[in-house]
Amino acid sequence: MINCIDLKNINDIRADFPILATKVYNKPLVYLDNAATSQKPQCVIDKVSEVFSRYNGNIHRGVHAISDKASEEYENAREKVRSFINAEKSREIVFTSGTTGSINAVAFSFGERYIRSGDEVIISHLEHHANIVPWQMMCDRKGAILRVIPINNNGGIIFDEYLKLLSSRTRIVAVTHVSNALGTILPVKKIIETAHSMDIPVLIDGAQGIQHGDVDVADMDCDFYVFSGHKVYGPTGIGILYGKEKWLAELPPYQGGGDMVENVTFEKTTYGELPFKFEAGTMNFSAAIGLGTALDYIRSIGTENIERMEKDLLDYANKRLSQIKELKIYGHSEKKIPLISFLLKGIHMYDTGMLLDKMGIAVRTGTHCAQPVMDRFGIEGTVRASMCFYNTREEIDSLGTGIEKAVKMLS
Amino acid sequence: MTINEVQDAIVEEFSVFDDWMDKYNLVIDMGKELPAIDPKFKTRDYLIEGCQSKVWLHPEFRDNKISFTADSDAIITRGIVSLLIRILSGRTPEEIISAELYSIEKIGLRQHLSPTRSNGLLSMIRQIKLYAMAYKATGSR
Numbered sequence: 307m308i309n310c311i312d313l314k315n316i317n318d319i320r321a322d323f324p325i326l327a328t329k330v331y332n333k334p335l336v337y338l339d340n341a342a343t344s345q346k347p348q349c350v351i352d353k354v355s356e357v358f359s360r361y362n363g364n365i366h367r368g369v370h371a372i373s374d375k376a377s378e379e380y381e382n383a384r385e386k387v388r389s390f391i392n393a394e395k396s397r398e399i400v401f402t403s404g405t406t407g408s409i410n411a412v413a414f415s416f417g418e419r420y421i422r423s424g425d426e427v428i429i430s431h432l433e434h435h436a437n438i439v440p441w442q443m444m445c446d447r448k449g450a451i452l453r454v455i456p457i458n459n460n461g462g463i464i465f466d467e468y469l470k471l472l473s474s475r476t477r478i479v480a481v482t483h484v485s486n487a488l489g490t491i492l493p494v495k496k497i498i499e500t501a502h503s504m505d506i507p508v509l510i511d512g513a514q515g516i517q518h519g520d521v522d523v524a525d526m527d528c529d530f531y532v533f534s535g536h537k538v539y540g541p542t543g544i545g546i547l548y549g550k551e552k553w554l555a556e557l558p559p560y561q562g563g564g565d566m567v568e569n570v571t572f573e574k575t576t577y578g579e580l581p582f583k584f585e586a587g588t589m590n591f592s593a594a595i596g597l598g599t600a601l602d603y604i605r606s607i608g609t610e611n612i613e614r615m616e617k618d619l620l621d622y623a624n625k626r627l628s629q630i631k632e633l634k635i636y637g638h639s640e641k642k643i644p645l646i647s648f649l650l651k652g653i654h655m656y657d658t659g660m661l662l663d664k665m666g667i668a669v670r671t672g673t674h675c676a677q678p679v680m681d682r683f684g685i686e687g688t689v690r691a692s693m694c695f696y697n698t699r700e701e702i703d704s705l706g707t708g709i710e711k712a713v714k715m716l717s
Numbered sequence: 718m719t720i721n722e723v724q725d726a727i728v729e730e731f732s733v734f735d736d737w738m739d740k741y742n743l744v745i746d747m748g749k750e751l752p753a754i755d756p757k758f759k760t761r762d763y764l765i766e767g768c769q770s771k772v773w774l775h776p777e778f779r780d781n782k783i784s785f786t787a788d789s790d791a792i793i794t795r796g797i798v799s800l801l802i803r804i805l806s807g808r809t810p811e812e813i814i815s816a817e818l819y820s821i822e823k824i825g826l827r828q829h830l831s832p833t834r835s836n837g838l839l840s841m842i843r844q845i846k847l848y849a850m851a852y853k854a855t856g857s858r
Binding site for chain 1: 737
């Protein structure tokens, strides 16, 4: 067993992530695309490899030793997720394929059970496509209406407008914890409290929230919280759907297949208990087990430390990038994750991203799968530098210098 | 010069640079030198939309040769557009249809033509070939 031992300084932390020592185009990799996917610590890589080299047996099925071992590790991972987000029961934790899979599951099942023609669903203008399209599909199917909370020029939601949208027709509110395009942290607790005062459940899309600080679903009191494993230092292809038991018990399954059933005959099938009724077919158990290890790793660093380190990075990046007079930042919310979305005056984002890439700096360019946000600001996209705790001030300096060089070449 | 002679000349021009930034400086310069497209052709009809950058392409068929003018909103894309125009513009439909564009890969800019890049360049090449096929069909009627 590899343990993620106590960590002291940034060099030790970086040494845990083998990819951070990579060179691209003969230059050290400066990885600033963490909002797209985060890198994996060695302990996660080892854990996934351990599954395949020591106990790769299909979970919940075998009578044999390695299947038992895999099942046990898989259920341990579920318990680690439960404890990490402080859910009450492990049966409230459903493994899915990712944030997108989780939202589609809720949108479908909730829609089937509770949505009628003329009902309303509220989302915000900050959502990425994964928290727009599944609701649109469900609304189309059910004749329901999608309402959108507008945002202000700083990239925060306009709370008063949210209050106006809430009505007796509202069936569910689904908003992001953190904007992937602008970095805004939404006042989710207040959003939930207000909705609950009208008995409306709330889904929080935690794709960009879970990795940047303490997420406590009990304290938040959300009805659903969803996130992806790969953005929280875990493997790809695994995600979490947390739902309060009272909801999950009521919702119909959205996929049928093996492992989710209690009894199957051609006349009638009865479904298994929670959470298994939402886990049809062979789950991505190796990734689930790897995710458990990723959460252990985060705990070993400490979410408070992560918040502190990332705040320092964001402050430093704001200061460094504001020295570049051609640079305009989008998203000035008071509470932000360490993410900076920007454009350079008169320069296309694609050009900026291309040149930064050749300097070894990985950023994302485009709409960030959040086209409505870009439309709101009248732009086609941005360059997005998204940091996390393993990034350094030196890397931000490299970004600054890289941008200045790009400006020189492109103007 | 044949299509391949032009391509070989381009490969030669780029071969003096080892450094990526120098290569891109040359691409950017080529982008700046691309003759302007007539603004009346910078419309939706001639737009090839990529998710990241856009390309406008206008063909003109005269004396069995197709001339292209083009533009892009991103300068690096425009540089590569400029290379493609240099290679393919002023050719017969047959020449264009049978052209193998090996030079872009040889000078290390293949990533711009990857289907996932969605900058409009791959679609631009397809569009150029489609125009050539269309003109070939109408020209031989």
